[in-house]
Amino acid sequence: MNVKTALFLAITSIKRGNKGTLAMTILIMTLAYVNLVFISSIFGGIVQAINSQAINNQYSNIVITPNINDTYIKKSHARQYLLAIPGITGVATHYVDDPVIEFDKNSTGENIEKGRWTLKSIVPQEEEKVTNIYKSIVAGSYLKATDRDQIILGKEIAGGYGGDLGYLSLGVKVGDQVDVHFSNGIKRTYIVKGIFSTKSTQVNQSAFITKKEMESVLHVHNWSSEILVKIATTGNENKYIKEIRQTGFKNEDIKKWSDLMGFTAGASKSFDMISIILGVIGTIVAGITIFIIIFVSVVNKRKQIGILKAIGMREGTIVLYFVIQALFYGIVGVLFGISLILFVIRPFFIANPLSFPVGWVSLKITFNIIRISNLSLIGAALIGGFFPAYRGAKESILNSLWG
Amino acid sequence: MIIQVKNLKKTYEGTVPVKVLKNINFGIKKGEFVALMGRSGSGKSTLLHQLGLLDTPTAGEIIIENINLVSLTEKQKSQFRLKKLGYVFQSYALLPELTVLESVFLPLMLDDIPKKEYKEKAADMLINVGLGNKLNHLPQELSGGEQQRIAIARALVNDPLILFADEPTANLDRESSLTVLKLFRKLNQNIGQTIIMVTHEPEDAKYADRIIWLRDGVIEEN
Numbered sequence: 251m252n253v254k255t256a257l258f259l260a261i262t263s264i265k266r267g268n269k270g271t272l273a274m275t276i277l278i279m280t281l282a283y284v285n286l287v288f289i290s291s292i293f294g295g296i297v298q299a300i301n302s303q304a305i306n307n308q309y310s311n312i313v314i315t316p317n318i319n320d321t322y323i324k325k326s327h328a329r330q331y332l333l334a335i336p337g338i339t340g341v342a343t344h345y346v347d348d349p350v351i352e353f354d355k356n357s358t359g360e361n362i363e364k365g366r367w368t369l370k371s372i373v374p375q376e377e378e379k380v381t382n383i384y385k386s387i388v389a390g391s392y393l394k395a396t397d398r399d400q401i402i403l404g405k406e407i408a409g410g411y412g413g414d415l416g417y418l419s420l421g422v423k424v425g426d427q428v429d430v431h432f433s434n435g436i437k438r439t440y441i442v443k444g445i446f447s448t449k450s451t452q453v454n455q456s457a458f459i460t461k462k463e464m465e466s467v468l469h470v471h472n473w474s475s476e477i478l479v480k481i482a483t484t485g486n487e488n489k490y491i492k493e494i495r496q497t498g499f500k501n502e503d504i505k506k507w508s509d510l511m512g513f514t515a516g517a518s519k520s521f522d523m524i525s526i527i528l529g530v531i532g533t534i535v536a537g538i539t540i541f542i543i544i545f546v547s548v549v550n551k552r553k554q555i556g557i558l559k560a561i562g563m564r565e566g567t568i569v570l571y572f573v574i575q576a577l578f579y580g581i582v583g584v585l586f587g588i589s590l591i592l593f594v595i596r597p598f599f600i601a602n603p604l605s606f607p608v609g610w611v612s613l614k615i616t617f618n619i620i621r622i623s624n625l626s627l628i629g630a631a632l633i634g635g636f637f638p639a640y641r642g643a644k645e646s647i648l649n650s651l652w653g
Numbered sequence: 654m655i656i657q658v659k660n661l662k663k664t665y666e667g668t669v670p671v672k673v674l675k676n677i678n679f680g681i682k683k684g685e686f687v688a689l690m691g692r693s694g695s696g697k698s699t700l701l702h703q704l705g706l707l708d709t710p711t712a713g714e715i716i717i718e719n720i721n722l723v724s725l726t727e728k729q730k731s732q733f734r735l736k737k738l739g740y741v742f743q744s745y746a747l748l749p750e751l752t753v754l755e756s757v758f759l760p761l762m763l764d765d766i767p768k769k770e771y772k773e774k775a776a777d778m779l780i781n782v783g784l785g786n787k788l789n790h791l792p793q794e795l796s797g798g799e800q801q802r803i804a805i806a807r808a809l810v811n812d813p814l815i816l817f818a819d820e821p822t823a824n825l826d827r828e829s830s831l832t833v834l835k836l837f838r839k840l841n842q843n844i845g846q847t848i849i850m851v852t853h854e855p856e857d858a859k860y861a862d863r864i865i866w867l868r869d870g871v872i873e874e875n
Contacts, residue, residue: 252765255762255763262750263750556746557746560740561763562733562763564731567763647708
């Protein structure tokens with residue numbers, strides 16, 4: 251095999267061949283590459299949105315709940331212990347109850363809307379370091395630490411604001427009063443201070459009051475039903491769970507956010523699987539495209555192949571001559587594709603993210619996606635280029651010469 | 654003898670096998686200019702293809718430099734074609750994307766000759782065939798006669814033992830044909846180039862030292 255001659259012929263062929271065909275081939279390769287990266291990235295973006303919603307609005311990174319035999323975590327200084335661990339950036343303690351919330355629409359007692367929802371207590375400043383509920387207020391305002399007779403409701407409880415479960419909601423506005431029947435039998439009336447809307451339907455079906463208020467109802471002090479722990483870097487949860495255990499949380503149930511994802515974790519896996527399947531199909535299509543391009547080139551250059559063989563060029567050199575061309579198309583497709591993705595498509599989606607039920611979805615372009623897409627397209631070019639070239643080179647000299 | 658042919662047979666298999674060459678025997682001396690002639694279908698081109706290793710005979714031996722070419726592997730045949738044989742085809746057989754100079758230095762490049770050397774040698778060869786002023790032209794910018802002279806330069810640039818020419822003047826006007834034939838004659842006389850040429854034209858055959866006549870796959874007259 252004479253690499254130098256194969257390279258020379260390939261470069262000459264690309265340089266002096268039909269420019270329109272060259273441009274079209276590169277365009278096809280570029281689009282095939284963009285297709286590979288885009289599909290993986292958009293699914294990656296959806297999975298990221300699902301995960302972000304779970305981390306930012308629901309579970310944070312780590313959730314500590316009482317042992318199955320206990321109602322509360324009875325550690326008065328739990329928050330201080332946890333914040334002492336380096337790398338933990340926020341800790342929020344919650345009391346959780348499932349009260350019935352009622353709204354007497356006309357204040358006549360004749361048109362009462364009610365339902366059972368999750369009510370949690372928060373310390374507003376603590377919560378801001380752990381979840382983004384405070385950023386999700388769409389009407390009214392967020393709670394203050396001193397609020398006692400005020401409640402904030404998710405949009406699925408309040409109603410309106412594009413909620414998915416309007417038929418279950420109370421139809422309240424900011425300033426309306428609701429009655430809350432706690433599970434211990436106590437009833438309190440609260441003014442709706444704010445309504446929040448996240449991209450998680452589950453979070454939007456919850457309500458919040460202050461910790462002080464909840465403690466006065468439950469008659470407890472400085473305990474908690476759940477503790478949410480925020481860490482600096484998502485992905486290191488297992489390491490922190492170990493440290494939390496060593497800090498004294500021996501019997502509590504400690505889980506990372508992904509363990510609590512339930513059906514959405516299954517959805518994430520399904521998206522990954524769809525992404526892989528579409529990626530494989532995209533790679534095969536790119537390979538077939540290159541195959542057709544090189545096949546047509548080999549058919550058109552059948553006579554030239556005969557001439558090259560007649561003057562003493564080995565089959566291996568002829569195959570290499572076509573494979574180098576295919577690789578050129580693949581590599582240029584990758585380079586143009588990367589440029590298109592990084593400088594056009596990605597900025598566009600950052601500026602205009604897609605609104606999905608799971609959150610705002612942008613492209614999640616990782617080094618791994620780029621690497622796999624590069625290898626896929628170049629591999630497809632290599633294989634797609636090799637077979638027609640091999641077939642052409644194997645043909646007898648006279649058959650090739652006679653075209 | 655530079656080439657010795659013994660009991661050479663070629664049959665094209667098919668529903669009805671066609672015996673194109675039937676027990677051919679002859680020899681050619683170094684420096685001879687031989688014309689292969691015969692009617693259409695007589696087997697002259699097929700014989701040239703067997704001698705030039707462009708096709709594989711059904712039986713027999715082709716001995717060049719004491720090597721029976723029929724027994725070589727495909728790789729060895731490629732190497733032999735590159736180093737020992739040169740070809741001129743009826744239809745010029747040039748690569749349209751290569752310039753005149755590139756077309757000629759291609760065999761030298763394949764033979765791993767250093768770049769400076771192969772460029773110089775190819776340019777010299779093109780000057781010899783009268784194309785020294787058209788080195789950077791593409792074939793389609795030249796006349797048929799000029800294109801055939803590129804093919805001749807390419808065939809000779811590797812200093813082949815034998816130059817095979819398959820009806821080299823068939824596509825040329827009379828003037829270009831004469832130029833090509835005179836060039837063959839000059840090469841044969843000046844450097845002792847062995848040439849085997851297939852031709853239809855008795856006029857062309859006059860330039861050869863010897864004529865081998867074929868009829869229905871056998872040598873009628875040598």
